[in-house]
Amino acid sequence: MENELKDDPCSSEEAFSEKPKKMKAKAKGKTKSQREGKEKTHRKMKASEEEIMETEGSGDRRSHVNVKEEPKEDPDFVTEKKGKKRKRKADNTDGLLSSAEAPLPKKKKKKVADGQENASTAKQKKMKEKKEKVKKEEGERPVSTKKKKTKEEIEAARALKIKKKEEEEKQRWRWWEEEKYENGIKWKFLEHKGPYFPPAYQPLPDDVKFYYNGEPVKLSLPAEEVALYFAQMLDHEYTTKEVFRNNFFKDWRKEMTLEERQLIMDLKKCDFGELHAMHKEKVEARKNLSKEEKLVNKEANQKIVDEYGFCVLDHHRERIGNFKIEPPGLFRGRGDHPKQGMLKKRIRPEDVIINCSKESRIPEAPAGHKWKEVRHDKTVTWLASWTENVQGSCKYVMLNANSKLKGEKDWEKYEVARKLKTCVDAIRTQYQEDLKSKQMGTRQRAVALYFIDKLALRAGNEKEEGETADTVGCCSLRVEHITLHDALDDQKCVVEFDFLGKDCIRYYNKVPVTKRVFKNLKLFMENKQGGDDLFDRLNTASLNKHLSSLMPGLTAKVFRTYNASITLQQQLKELSNMKDNVPEKLLSYNRANRAVAVLCNHQRAPPKSFDQSMANLQAKIDSRKEQLDLAKKELKQAKKEAKGSSDNKLLVVVEKKKKAVQRCEEQLLKMEVQATDREENKQIALSTSKLNYLDPRISVAWCKNMEVPLDKIYNKTLRDKFAWAVDMTELDFVF
DNA sequence: GCTGGAACTTAGGATGATGACA
């Protein structure tokens, strides 16, 4: 290795003579909470041991071994780390909003111990009595109050459903058959009702009290509202975290009156028990509503959706994605977010900017209020926006994923990714060459690109220290995030990655790389400490600038889309078999999908009831096996009895038993396939890649070719979102 | 070339709705 380094055309001295673009970070110790956060995310990484990558070779990219193994104690966590990053604008939490609001029905106190009934049990009793009355009137016949549907009625319902579907299809805006606007124009006419505001806060009932130091304290409304936000979260782990509690307490005190502030000095002395109980009761009561009451609520919600959930865009009615203003509450940042627990303030119309056509009916602000601004910008897609107080970022009301604006952008995204296919070989050749460059910056860019291409890493923008959790992507990787192994598990030049990526999801992977990459990494790490940037002469802007010079529209993100889609296509080709039955074909599809999810590191927390549900399924499988054995025995017996006999009855029995065996076998297979699929999916989220990275035309074409109904892999939302692909994809589509 | 903000996509968890099964 040393010799290789000597022979390297890029001597360290020469290469480092360039001025580093990024300042070296100063060492800083990791906090305990950071350490705990990272340890916690380890649970997410136990997932599949499945390795779906090809071996590295000429032109092969997917060569790493994606080993997700139980992590060992990370010594880095107790050593020093370095910080970097820019200082940011001051937070504006001081812009105090008062009006504490949020709906709360009057408390119905439930004292089961005292023998009192709660509302829901009373209601159930009433229903029961009603039913019994019906029974009596009908002469004590044990009949159901629900009328059984006749065959004709079932048929009619089915026909209605088909008709509705056809109607929907007829009404669908086939925007993909129209010309696109130019010069950044997104729409020509836009009309909407403005966003929907959450209801005002309803004060606590008199019998629900907050206690401080054991004494009841009547809080002012603003303080009471914020106290309730905390009380509602008491069952959540958040409220046990020191950072969350401190941030909450600090912001809560800002909402208090002077007197309250002087009295309430210690969060530990606060008792939110009654508030918490009231909240739980409310949730429980909501769950126990009768069918009729639920229907009333549903209709009320539908009314809101009908009124606020749609807009008119260029003469077409389009669904809005998030027409509701985010309600106030406590900020739930992911991982070890330094701002978790801060108060997310109530948004008023005076904070909201409306965007619509000049010639449209301008939405009216709620009574007694006015909008911050009304503008008519046709070059953007948002309908309303506001700035949130915790991070100072903009929030937007935008259209639903099935809208023209979103669909067009999505289609374009996959077309750019397909375009990459035509030049990816040249780009790979180029960055392989760049690994030998005399310029350190060029070498770093080449290695980063190698990772982005091979491992589907995100670009990794720089982040501001203290503003967000400590997460990284490719360009922002630090020395402490990788470990180099000359040899590991019979493989040479292995890079071990261990870092927190987007949403604090841990990325852990051991990847064999080419000698040249390995050697470069050693070079980049020379004379650096754990907290220093691995790629100190690279940032996402310069990387993307370079990429766009290689292909118009090419950015780091495109590689993720391209590699996800091409992997799906390859895997489907490899795994699918026309002779399989539908459940087996679906298992193949899911496995291909899973390969992508593993590549993109899409993880989820295992469902809470996972073990129990697997045990239940296994029990069912065992029981079905017993049934099958029994059915087989019966078939054997029936055959024996029918042998040599011309009695038609006996032959019928044999046929019957044969069918029973067949049915049992089919059910057993289905269950076994389901168990395998579920187990393999335990910690892998398939939906993210399906929704964002996989060209839908690959899936549509696969369904057509494999004769699998599309609704087996795409639910209604996905079919709507990808209507353009469903409509235009032919059997022979190739990504 | 750097910085910060605007505009947009991507992401996992929470919640509500629906379906399967005893």
Next chain:
DNA sequence: TGTCATCATCCTAAGTTCCAGC
């Protein structure tokens, strides 16, 4: 019919990219 599991949808945080202004 009630319960439980699963699926679909909602919610909003956390990314990426682009661009204007210096």
